[in-house]
Every structure is written in C-alpha cells, then in structure tokens.
Amino acid sequence: MPKTERFGLTEEEQMLQDMVRRLAREKVAPGAEERDKVGEFPFDMLELMRENGLMGVDFPDEYDGMNAGMLSHCIVVEELAKVDASVALIPSCQELGCLPIILAGNHEQKDKHLRPLATGEKVAAFALTEARGGSDVASLRTRAVRKGDRYVLNGTKQFITNGGVADTIAVYAVTEPDAPTHKNASVFIVEKEFTGFSASRKESKLGIRCSDTRELVFEDVEIPVENRLGEEGDGFHIMMKTLDFSRPSVASQALGIAAGAFEYATEYAKERVTFGLPIIKHQAIAFKLADMAMRITAARQLLYKTCDLLDSRCAKDLSKVPAEVIRHSSMSKAYCSDVAMWTTIEAVQVLGGYGYITEYPVERMMRDAKITQIYEGTNEIQRLVIAGTL
Ligand code: COS
Numbered sequence: 001m002p003k004t005e006r007f008g009l010t011e012e013e014q015m016l017q018d019m020v021r022r023l024a025r026e027k028v029a030p031g032a033e034e035r036d037k038v039g040e041f042p043f044d045m046l047e048l049m050r051e052n053g054l055m056g057v058d059f060p061d062e063y064d065g066m067n068a069g070m071l072s073h074c075i076v077v078e079e080l081a082k083v084d085a086s087v088a089l090i091p092s093c094q095e096l097g098c099l100p101i102i103l104a105g106n107h108e109q110k111d112k113h114l115r116p117l118a119t120g121e122k123v124a125a126f127a128l129t130e131a132r133g134g135s136d137v138a139s140l141r142t143r144a145v146r147k148g149d150r151y152v153l154n155g156t157k158q159f160i161t162n163g164g165v166a167d168t169i170a171v172y173a174v175t176e177p178d179a180p181t182h183k184n185a186s187v188f189i190v191e192k193e194f195t196g197f198s199a200s201r202k203e204s205k206l207g208i209r210c211s212d213t214r215e216l217v218f219e220d221v222e223i224p225v226e227n228r229l230g231e232e233g234d235g236f237h238i239m240m241k242t243l244d245f246s247r248p249s250v251a252s253q254a255l256g257i258a259a260g261a262f263e264y265a266t267e268y269a270k271e272r273v274t275f276g277l278p279i280i281k282h283q284a285i286a287f288k289l290a291d292m293a294m295r296i297t298a299a300r301q302l303l304y305k306t307c308d309l310l311d312s313r314c315a316k317d318l319s320k321v322p323a324e325v326i327r328h329s330s331m332s333k334a335y336c337s338d339v340a341m342w343t344t345i346e347a348v349q350v351l352g353g354y355g356y357i358t359e360y361p362v363e364r365m366m367r368d369a370k371i372t373q374i375y376e377g378t379n380e381i382q383r384l385v386i387a388g389t390l
Helices: 011-038 043-051 069-081 085-104 107-118 235-271 283-313 323-356 362-372 379-388
Strands: 124-127 143-147 150-161 168-174 185-191 197-202 213-224
Touching (some): 011 362, 043 085, 069 085, 069 235, 069 283, 085 107, 085 124, 085 150, 085 185, 085 235, 085 362, 124 150, 150 185, 168 235, 185 213, 235 283, 235 323, 283 323, 323 362, 323 379
Antiparallel strands (some): 143 150, 150 213, 197 213
C-alpha cells in the first residue's frame, strides 16, 4: 500500500489510528481516573480490547493474529496511552508475553498457545525479573531441572505485569548451571493451572495503578518438555530478542503518555487567562509547549523508524538481530520515556495547582510516565546497549 506521505502512515495504519483514537476517547478515557483510584485490573477494558481485535495486532495471521506489523501495534498502544497508560499496557504486555512463543515456538506450540492469546481469549505475562534484579539477566537464579519428559521448576519472579490475571506465562529459568553464562538458561511456557504455581503478593504502585503487578512463585512446578521454547540453552537469546521487539511497545506507551499530557496542557493554556492573556501567549508557557511539541515529534519519528526497521529487517524467529535494529529499539525506548517524564512534569507545571490534583489527568500521567524509564530495561541499561552497538 502506498504511503499517503513520506514519513507518514499507510491508509490502513491511519484507519486503525482513527478507530483506536475514537475508542480511547469514548470508551477508555471516561473511567481512567476511577481505575487509577481503585487499582484493580480492569476486566471490562480487557473485554474492550478483545472485542476490537487489539490483542494480537502484530501476531502472525496463521495463528489468528492480524499480522499488521510492529508499527500498527505501536499506533494502538500510543492512542490508548494518550488517555490511560494502564489500559495501553493490556495489548502491550500481551505482545511482550507472547513474543518468546512467536520468536521461538514450533508449530504445535503456536497452534496450541498463540491462537487463544492472539484473540485475547487468554492473557499472557513475561516472567524474567527476580528479587535480585532484572538488569543482569545472566545472573538470574530460577531453576528448572530436567527429569525424564518433564522439568521441575523452582524460584520466584518479581514485578510481573499481569501476574495475577495471566493464563500463559513465559518463564526464564537456568537449566544448565555449569554451561557458559549466556547459554545456561531456557524459556518455558507455564500454564496457570500447573500445580505449584501461584501469583502471590500484589504490588501497590506509584503509577499504572490498575495493572496487576505480582510476585510469582514456582514450587516444584512440573512442566512437560513440549513447553520448552527452542533448544535447551536458548533462553538468554530468546529473551534478548524478545526485548528488541518489545521495547518499541514501551516507547509507544511513553509517547502516548507524553502526547496526552501535551494535548491537555495545550488546551488548558489556551483557556486559562492571567494578566489579561491566555497563558499560551506568555513566553514562559509558550516555550514549554513548543519544546514538548518538538520532542514529541522527534520521539514519534524515531519510534516509527524503529518499527520500520523491525518490520523490514528482522525475521520473527531466532535469527540474529542487526546492531542497527538493537540500537534503534533501545534508543526509542529510552528517548520516548525520557520525553514522557519531562513532558508530564512540565504539563503539571503548566496547569499549576490544578496540575497537582487528581481531578485533572496530568498528575496521573506524570506518575504513569515514571515506570516507562524503568521497565523492560532501565534507561541506564538502554544507554549501555546503545553504546555497545556503536
Ligand atoms: N539483542 C540480541 N542479542 C543480544 C542483545 C540484544 N539486545 N544483547 C546482548 N545480546 C547477545 C550478545 O550479542 C551476545 O551474543 P554472543 O554470545 O553470541 O556473542 C550475548 O547476548 C551476551 O551479550 P552480553 O555479553 O552483552 O550480555 P550481558 O550479560 O553483559 O548483558 C545486557 C547484556 C545488560 C544488555 C542484558 O542483560 C539486558 O538487556 N539486560 C536488561 C534486561 C531487561 O530489560 N530487564 C528488564 C526486565 S524484563 S521486563
């Protein structure tokens, strides 16, 4: 399909964007403040995502996905995040939890597990991080020991998004402790019915408050060998490639938060009058809004370029990711989330006292923005990754 403009979207992408923008304004925005207050997972929003086919936008069509590409997925997440970052996390985390299966699963695994995840009938989670941290992946400790045609899994995972609501969880565990560091782990599909699995403590968070963040406990969980993704020892590689593909999704969530706060602050600045003028006419405020516009536009172009690289240069299998793509993935995640944090702080400032109270959405957006600088690799890790590719 021809692009409607250079550096723009195709007609299909624009139609998707219009559809999700309308849905977000009409159906998602009205409950955002209440969901933030209550802090419970919004099953009605999950249903809304399912009904509108937004759970598997970037999933292969042979397994019931839309096969519309990474850019389409990111457009969906951005539009939702403009009004509620927690709801944007529903399709975003579905993508993250499913990527290990998409990248490393065989036909039987995809046929069985991916189909209900692509439609949203089931919910996915991604379990990598442990109490000792999530940055140094090679030092993680959860252990799976092979016993005949099963593995026995023991360990605890921390800060797992969707932990209490997920049906299917991709879990990283050491399988060969004596093997070289990056070749000693594997990834398993854990199904919530497995005996010994439990979603334990629910975290109370600063932002993205209605997403369900849990500690997951695995006590002698027996996993059939057919639930191992790829070969034994492929785990580190599978998780790194998953993150290359999933970081743009966090970038789009961050971008949506920034764009939502910017739009709100701009409208406010046109209405609010001080010293006889709308405050957008005062340079102190005008310059803040101009800087927001510049940074958000730059962030969006970087993200679109990243999606284009991923869609055009990377097979959704375990083949090597080019350094340029790894770099762009990390650059878009770090840049969009830094822009989101900065923009939301400034948006609160533009609204003054009103920015600080919960009746206005920008304080929620500021709280939501913070996590995007932390999860799926802190922005310090992203800078290490970027530097490592130079
Ligand atoms: N994509 C693909 N391959 C990657 C990769 C990436 N982003 N990063 C590293 N690799 C590969 C390297 O190419 C290397 O491959 P070879 O063994 O074939 O040479 C191997 O993995 C080991 O790389 P490295 O020595 O750089 O690994 P480190 O243990 O030093 O760790 C970082 C690298 C820090 C980049 C990695 O652990 C990481 O990304 N950590 C953050 C994880 C994260 O995002 N956690 C958040 C929780 S998940 S929501």
